[in-house]
Amino acid sequence: MFAKVFKVKSNTVMKGSDRRKLRADVNSAFPVLTAENLAELMPSKEELNVVKIYTHKGDAVTIYVHNHNPIMFELQRKLYPSVYTLWRFPDLLSAFATWQPVLEKMVGGADLMLPGVVVPSSGLPEVQQGTLCVVTVVGNRAPVAVGLATMSSKEMLASGMKGKGINVLHTYRDQLWAFGDKSCPPTIAPLEENPATAEKEDQDLPQETEVPEQRDGALPEVPEAELEQLTRTAVDTAVSQNNADKEDEEEETDDSISNQRTPQEVMDSLLHQCFFNALKYKVKKADLPLLTSTFLRNYLYLCCPEGQQVDIKKSSYKKLSKFLQSMQQRKILQVKELNKGVESIVDIDWKHPDIRCFVAPATEVATPAVTEFDTGMGENPYQPPEITTLYGISAKMKALFQDTGHSKGDLLTQSDVRSVLITYVKTNELVDTDNKNFVKINPILCDCLLDKSEYNDVALLKWDDLISRCLERMQHSHKIVFPGRTPIVRKGTIDPIDINVAQRGSNKKVTLIKNLELYGMDPSSIANLLQQRVQASATCTLLPGAKDRVQVQIQGNQVFNVGKLLLEDFKIPRRYVNGLDLGAKPGKKK
Template sequence: MFAKVFKVKSNTVMKGSDRRKLRADVSSSFPALSTENLTELMPPKEELNIVKVYAHKGDSLTIYVHNKNPIMFELEKTLYPTVYTLWRFPDLLPTFTTWPPVLEKMTGGADLMLPGVVVPSTGLPAVEQGRLCAVNLVGSRAPVAIGVATMSTREMLASGMKGKGFSILHTYKDQLWAFGDKSGPPVIGPVETEAAPEGEQEEQLDSHDVLPDTHVTETLLQNLSLIEIAANTPQVDEDIAVEEGSEEAEDCESYQLSPQEAMDKLLNQCFFHALKHKVKKSDLPLLTSTFLRNFLFSCCPEGQQVDIKKSSYKKLSKFLLVMQQRKILQVKELSKGVESIVEIDWKHPDIRSFVAPVSEPTAPAEVMDGRAEQLYQPPEIISLYGISAKMLPLFQESSHKKGDLLTPSDVRSVVISYVKANELVHPENKNFVMVNPVICDCLLDKSEQHDVSVLKWDDLVTRCLERMQHSHQVTFPGASPVIRKGNIEPIDISVAQRASNKKVTMIKNLELYGLDPSLFASLLQQRVQASATCTALPGAKDRVQVQIQGNQLSHTAKLLLEHFKIPRKYVNGLDLSTKSGKKK
């Protein structure tokens, strides 16, 4: 939960009534804490702060801070202790033990798998499913993580200690720990200790001595040889192979496949993961570009990246066509040149039999929440110019035909070649081109044909472009280029007046740029805290416009230009944003 940086919404000093309520809630949630323990945890004459934050997955949490260290955090009206609190009261929660290498995995956001749990000779603590537990490392009782048990102790043992054991909420060295003074865990001797020589017993550390932060893991590893761990408990090897979709296992498996086969396998895995666990019926119809960016990419395991061009399919459209032939889904072109997924057969055997890897991708829903939406890439838009019958004489010498589409640079090159081939550069001033009969018929108006004998180079090219048929090509990431007639319609932002002098901001044409209107509306709504809806766009088939209460021009402009990197020339209505801020 705290693997990534969270956003602080507010940080205020707690009032006396709030302190008393928190004390009562902590006492109720953790009866093992005595009155003296509560006084030690929350001294009555010392300042307590309440910090409201948003986690990277969008969860709203409350953190209670004493002396710069978080002591408790609250999620959905449930209190949880931090590692700073557990270091002071190590017996507050039932504790399970794991190996030092597993801590790094948990700090990165992984849950604790049962093969990584050490089973002591006295047996595991008796807990029920859903019980909050602590996790420590071999050789020390100082907790380094807290999590919720996904099954009871009896079920853990019945499963042969396989599968996920604990959903980890908070760990030593995560961002919540970093919010405090970043101190290391104290050295607390293990519950089970073998009889040691008297000389060694005298040298044992006091339970309140603190081990330097930078040497905690190293010291534990020195005291406990990993070779001995592997020899004494064969579960460790299984843990490394099972826990959170072990990277070593994935690398080994990928090594045996060709790069193209490995990418095909990853693409299929992410595709079925998205269909089974991410896409809902209410999301349909779903733009294929939105599916790729917001659903398929988000299911990619951490440390890997889906690149369709490196697969055997090469293009998203070809991959979806294969899936359509397998009757897994149905794709239709609802708007010209823009394909959408309109139907998914969730009862298909391939979907039902798919088992998601143990490692969950991080923050899939944040694609539209200001972080992972970095995956969005604006489409590449190229202006094209078609050769009309009237303009054909100017392009025939370059072997072009009527209807051919050229880029502006191609048009310029053809014009320059034509002028030089026909020796039309003005002999006295090379900035001018002499008008011959072909140029006269193609580029001059009737009123100019008897008066204009020369044209500037720029004027010559500009006139040529203006008289050609305008088209544009749009290329979305992972999709084939789409060519449409005319110039692309810009994203239009406008403000309308409603009843009772209320204003509403409207945004349309988002689909043309690969932006899902409903997700855009949701993100904008979160930013401005105003209600937003998507309505059918009058006069446009299969198009919708986003409506949000109030004059939100500046927020919308910032979202489009800075966040999604849409070029300014493709956004209309930005001038209204500056005018609305001026008052006379």
């Protein structure tokens, strides 16, 4: 459950009444604990925090924290002890022993399979299906995992110790453990320290292996090489069976889990995945300091899985600055305002546990950022984006689109909007019988498309007028698709590349170019390219009045050369370039 990074929703100090209720609930759930034990676990005069989180699979979990260590976690109104609590009270629950290699698999999110359980000479502990129990490692009674038994002890033995034994909820070295002080398990000696018993347990591990007969009460000796082979066989069997069960289980649960999660939680999970992927595999130390806008555009977006799209406004953070502030509080990175109004990432802790434990999805394919441009010595890797205007369904227009399964906020193309309108008009038989070029206005069309002053006067609209009115009243957005990259959707219409000529001192002119970033171009690369082509100095400066935007400035009136570069070399459509009329075509050389 806690194998991957979880998201903290809140962290507050418990009130006295809530603390008393928790103590009563713990006492009810674990009657073995005495009043002195509860006082030790939750001292009355010390601070106790309640932390609400969402796991990577969307489960809502409440964690109770004392002295920076989680002592209990609550899932679906049931309390479970953490390993920190179990180390204080190792005999709190029934225990199953296993081998160290099996623990490594459980830390990665695997359940405990019965072939990996060491059966002692005294037999398995008596448990029923659903009983809360712990897992220990052979030779140490300190619990390293807690979970629920999938069957009773009798059923485990009847199955020949095959199949899944315990659904593991929490382990040593998982993210819940990492939420505390990350201390290691204490060494607690087993209740029985008979070497012959331990040797007998080793022999009992693989059920299919023939065990030599016991004679005169003495257990047979097993060669060390053979014992190692038996242990390896049991571990491999446990892991292979667990992997098979995991694959079947994930196929069944992935859809149900995704349905239980809200869109905001899904976006938070995707944002965290792309963020840690970018830090671990994309950003290098040489890239720092890194503008936050550049990090978002050239690193985080590129780590988004195919078919998905990161939209921070749909997450619980709403803004990039708020998200990065949260990551800074977790000491993952450091953000500073190097220039007024412009934030940059100045430091990243690549040794942070959240970054080190992150593993990129196997299906993800790294796509290089579009930062290289043609220098006249090779092929041009830049490909112009495909820009599509989208129309969002507003609250006022919702009634017109709900019959086709669309809801508020959905984005449609112009052809989609036209198709929906045609379907709506034909379904409701609104085509004028006298002139099929007109559509009759019903109450829904009236509310959505007409002004108040037109309510009593307009009964018919032409098809073109109907569609144009609908498009005007929808929320405009645009989608930018670069070849091989995740589509980017932004609200409003895309700003064109703006070329302007400004006057400087001594009657000198300079050409200014802005909004290159919106079309996937690196302003510094464009400045270098222009500088080489026109043999004039070019610089990049922050755009006045616009945060995280850069404009290119080059000496002289270079509008003609800039236009030629953008239209011919980079294939930018002319409608997305403003200011081309400000430059005069250079005269012929004499």
